[in-house]
Amino acid sequence: MPSNINMQGKGLKELVRTAFSKKIAGVLSALIAITIFSSILSPHFLTSYNITIIIRELAFIGIVTLGQTMVLLTGEIDLSVGAVAGFCSVMAGKLMVELNVSPLLSIILALILGSLCGLVNGLLVTKLKLNALVVTLGTMGVYSGLNLVITKGKSITDIPAHIYFLGQGMLLEIPFPLYIMLAILIVLTFTAYNTTYGRHLYATGSNIEAAEIVGLRVDAIKIGAFIISSLLATIAGILMIARLGSAQPAIGQAWLLPSIAAAVIGGTALTGGEGMPLGSILGAAIIGVIENTIILLGVSPYWQTVVSGTVVVAAVSIDSMRRMIAGKK
Amino acid sequence: MDNGIVLEARKIVKQFPGVVALNQVDFALKKNQIHALIGENGAGKSTLIKILTGVYKKDSGSIFLNAEEIAQVSQIKNRIAFVPQEFNLFPHLTIAENIFIPIEPKNRTRRYLVDYRKMNEEASKILSLLQMNLNPKMVVNKIDAANRQMVQIARAISQNSEILILDEPTSSVSYQETESLFNILRVLKSQGKSIIYITHKLEELYNLVDAVTILRDGNLIGTWNIKDIDRNEIVRMMAGIRLAKIEPELEKIKDFQRKKIILQVENLSGLGFQNISFHLRETEILGFAGLVGAGRTEIAKTILGILPKSSGKIFINEKKKKIQSPVGALKSGLIYIPEDRKQSGIFSNLSLKENISLPLLEKMSALHIISKKKEKSFVNSIISRFNIKVSSIEQKMKFLSGGNQQKAIIARSISVEPKIIIFDEPTKGIDVNSKAEIYGQLKELAKTGLGIIIISSEMEELLKAADRIIVIHKGEIKRVFEGDSASPEELLRAAIGLA
Numbered sequence: 001m002p003s004n005i006n007m008q009g010k011g012l013k014e015l016v017r018t019a020f021s022k023k024i025a026g027v028l029s030a031l032i033a034i035t036i037f038s039s040i041l042s043p044h045f046l047t048s049y050n051i052t053i054i055i056r057e058l059a060f061i062g063i064v065t066l067g068q069t070m071v072l073l074t075g076e077i078d079l080s081v082g083a084v085a086g087f088c089s090v091m092a093g094k095l096m097v098e099l100n101v102s103p104l105l106s107i108i109l110a111l112i113l114g115s116l117c118g119l120v121n122g123l124l125v126t127k128l129k130l131n132a133l134v135v136t137l138g139t140m141g142v143y144s145g146l147n148l149v150i151t152k153g154k155s156i157t158d159i160p161a162h163i164y165f166l167g168q169g170m171l172l173e174i175p176f177p178l179y180i181m182l183a184i185l186i187v188l189t190f191t192a193y194n195t196t197y198g199r200h201l202y203a204t205g206s207n208i209e210a211a212e213i214v215g216l217r218v219d220a221i222k223i224g225a226f227i228i229s230s231l232l233a234t235i236a237g238i239l240m241i242a243r244l245g246s247a248q249p250a251i252g253q254a255w256l257l258p259s260i261a262a263a264v265i266g267g268t269a270l271t272g273g274e275g276m277p278l279g280s281i282l283g284a285a286i287i288g289v290i291e292n293t294i295i296l297l298g299v300s301p302y303w304q305t306v307v308s309g310t311v312v313v314a315a316v317s318i319d320s321m322r323r324m325i326a327g328k329k
Numbered sequence: 330m331d332n333g334i335v336l337e338a339r340k341i342v343k344q345f346p347g348v349v350a351l352n353q354v355d356f357a358l359k360k361n362q363i364h365a366l367i368g369e370n371g372a373g374k375s376t377l378i379k380i381l382t383g384v385y386k387k388d389s390g391s392i393f394l395n396a397e398e399i400a401q402v403s404q405i406k407n408r409i410a411f412v413p414q415e416f417n418l419f420p421h422l423t424i425a426e427n428i429f430i431p432i433e434p435k436n437r438t439r440r441y442l443v444d445y446r447k448m449n450e451e452a453s454k455i456l457s458l459l460q461m462n463l464n465p466k467m468v469v470n471k472i473d474a475a476n477r478q479m480v481q482i483a484r485a486i487s488q489n490s491e492i493l494i495l496d497e498p499t500s501s502v503s504y505q506e507t508e509s510l511f512n513i514l515r516v517l518k519s520q521g522k523s524i525i526y527i528t529h530k531l532e533e534l535y536n537l538v539d540a541v542t543i544l545r546d547g548n549l550i551g552t553w554n555i556k557d558i559d560r561n562e563i564v565r566m567m568a569g570i571r572l573a574k575i576e577p578e579l580e581k582i583k584d585f586q587r588k589k590i591i592l593q594v595e596n597l598s599g600l601g602f603q604n605i606s607f608h609l610r611e612t613e614i615l616g617f618a619g620l621v622g623a624g625r626t627e628i629a630k631t632i633l634g635i636l637p638k639s640s641g642k643i644f645i646n647e648k649k650k651k652i653q654s655p656v657g658a659l660k661s662g663l664i665y666i667p668e669d670r671k672q673s674g675i676f677s678n679l680s681l682k683e684n685i686s687l688p689l690l691e692k693m694s695a696l697h698i699i700s701k702k703k704e705k706s707f708v709n710s711i712i713s714r715f716n717i718k719v720s721s722i723e724q725k726m727k728f729l730s731g732g733n734q735q736k737a738i739i740a741r742s743i744s745v746e747p748k749i750i751i752f753d754e755p756t757k758g759i760d761v762n763s764k765a766e767i768y769g770q771l772k773e774l775a776k777t778g779l780g781i782i783i784i785s786s787e788m789e790e791l792l793k794a795a796d797r798i799i800v801i802h803k804g805e806i807k808r809v810f811e812g813d814s815a816s817p818e819e820l821l822r823a824a825i826g827l828a
Contacts, residue, residue, distance in 0.1 A: 007698070010698075194698055194699055194701075195694075195697050195698055195699060196690045196691060196694050196697045196698075196699060197697060199683060199687065199690055199699065200690075202676075202679060202683070203676050203679065203683075203687055206676040206677065206678055206679055207672075207673075207675065207676045207677070209672060209673045210667075210672075210673050210674050210675060210676060211676075212635075212654065212655050212656075213633075213635070213655050213665060213667060213673055213674070214655070214687055214688050214741070215655055215656050215658075215659040215688060215745075216656075216687075217656055269678075273676065273678050273679070274678055
């Protein structure tokens with residue numbers, strides 16, 4: 001459809017525009033610096049095999065981070081992203097394998113389920129005026145619990161082979177999931193900068209009281225963000241079961257903390273109203289490079305989270321200090 | 330100290346992206362002097378003060394305390410007490426705690442414990458000096474704007490510093506509190522303190538200060554003894570080329586009795602007020618006078634659906650409306666412009682452009698996609714129409730001066746073409762010339778058929794601008810005046826509860 005292509009075009013243009021903004025420059029240079037550092041530390045880093053691995057991992061975390069970013073922009077937070085990814089992808093697996101539903105339909109149903117999870121989060125936070133941190137912590141427990149109820153802790157294997165390409169396929173030497181991530185990045189960048197919803201999102205996160213007085217429907221805006229977050233998490237989950245060929249209950253568990261850290265590294269303020277989709281992706285890339293390098297260096301797995309956690313704290317501290325120096329006006 | 334100058338700034342320069350806030354400004358405060366710092370919004374007053382108190386770093390220039398040059402302003406922080414214009418209190422702590430942090434009276438033997446009894450006693454003493462009978466144990470977010478401002482002043486006074494800086498200390502307080510503040514300042518002056526006083530209320534100057542320094546667009550215009558300069562000259566120098574209007578000519582539309590009633594409120598009761606009934610006609614400007622804390626803001630917020638009502642009816646264009654939120658109010662053409670613009674009005678980390686275009690975004694969009702061209706041209710027309718000074722519309726709102734922020738909010742609210750506007754303290758903290766502009770625009774708007782309610786604590790301005798004035802006292806309507814028929818004294822008497 002011509003209008004769709006036009007939107008994508010505009011989104012791409014907007015993406016390029018944000019890529020040259022000052023805020024991105026900081027994150028981008030950090031990414032380049034860490035990449036150079038890693039390639040010095042390990043000769044295996046800059047191989048096409050390794051880069052492919054990094055890109056594929058980045059795609060999954062990136063998609064989840066983009067969703068988290070939308071919620072953070074409204075001044076809330078979504079701790080249930082990993083659990084939703086696991087729960088909905090496992091449901092998709094169950095439908096496809098045990099109930100013999102067509103893969104396409106299973107995926108669609110899983111996406112609807114994911115959206116409903118987001119709707120539940122959104123309603124609890126807005127209508128009952130509950131703290132998002134607490135609510136999504138609770139729903140995280142519910143969704144991951146339901147995950148275990150359905151799977152009883154065992155993977156659902158034999159996912160139909162014709163969807164494997166979603167997770168394992170390559171197009172022009174680049175893993176397919178990355179294309180999905182890029183498409184989502186373009187759409188969200190376009191949404192953030194060119195649509196009324198995007199503008200309302202930033203306004204709500206920036207000053208919710210003023211947003212209400214001006215007549216914005218802040219509840220609907222927040223619910224929308226939660227739905228986007230859960231939907232994207234579900235997409236990441238489905239891509240993962242396609243990659244693994246099985247629906248493992250552990251899917252998504254490792255995605256929560258990086259999604260928040262990446263967004264913050266990328267310039268998203270936890271208080272809301274500030275942030276860029278592209279920044280979050282670059283933040284995810286930084287985390288991805290670090291985690292990859294740790295593995296390449298043969299660091300004991302027990303130390304991995306210590307190192308990646310330290311780097312996250314360092315990155316956020318550097319960003320904070322930069323703000324302080326700049327804002328010491 | 331030979332020439333009696335206690336604090337001096339020489340050739341101060343300060344720049345922000347796109348604007349020179351201070352251009353080689355000199356300022357000298359003498360001992361035992363009350364020195365006023367005057368200028369339009371954006372002139373640089375707050376910037377200069379922020380440099381003197383260490384909030385901003387100057388780009389160049391020197392600062393002297395008692396003739397000694399100061400390298401780091403942080404060294405003299407404890408010699409200067411500052412009362413900021415925007416509230417800087419801890420809302421969840423008590424009045425006493427707010428006054429004494431971080432120098433709370435400590436327990437004599439165990440120095441890590443706070444001596445609350447002593448703290449509350451000392452707080453009571455200071456509060457009674459200011460003629461405020463508030464319980465120092467009250468939590469600050471439960472008291473109204475006027476009292477909060479007085480708590481800030483109490484805090485500064487309790488620090489007993491040789492230099493006291495007050496930035497628009499009376500913008501939220503009433504006449505009585507202003508008088509008691511002035512008395513205290515005179516006492517402090519006689520005790521050897523030196524005071525810098527920033528205000529837009531020129532009437533206050535002649536009552537209080539010894540000297541006045543005028544800034545304009547970041548430049549020093551001059552410093553005078555207050556006896557050597559009159560009000561008109563001051564205004565002229567603040568404004569520069571533009572002609573200053575101290576007395577805006579506002580023609581009143583007399584025949585609005587025949588215009589239809591657009592807003593009717595019957596027996597409205599809610600938090601802090603009861604049984605409010607009034608009507609508002611097309612082209613009418615209705616004033617809500619009263620002391621700060623009388624309940625006017627609560628009435629407005631209840632009409633808008635921001636606060637819940639306990640009883641009463643609201644009719645818009647003779648149709649009964651159930652308004653439960655500003656969204657619904659907007660649908661009925663009713664809009665509210667809040668008093669505290671920083672808290673409820675602006676989106677600080679969005680750009681000026683984004684702030685202004687927000688309510689009308691749909692009109693500039695097709696299928697929810699914003700037309701950047703339309704947005705830009707709309708915002709540019711607003712900026713010129715409302716005379717908002719900014720180097721680029723992409724500037725973040727937080728970098729604009731207070732006055733420009735206020736103008737932007739007013740512009741934004743008017744741009745949605747409401748039928749009824751409730752303005753809460755529209756010209757608080759705004760300089761004389763901008764005030765005249767704003768009242769002029771309100772009159773123009775009223776002529777086009779809008780009904781406007783102005784909540785204001787400045788009686789003289791209400792008398793000039795409003796066609797009718799309702800005086801609220803302790804949550805009830807005390808008296809209603811036709812605009813011409815009241816004097817400031819009568820308004821004040823009604824406001825304080827006398828017949």
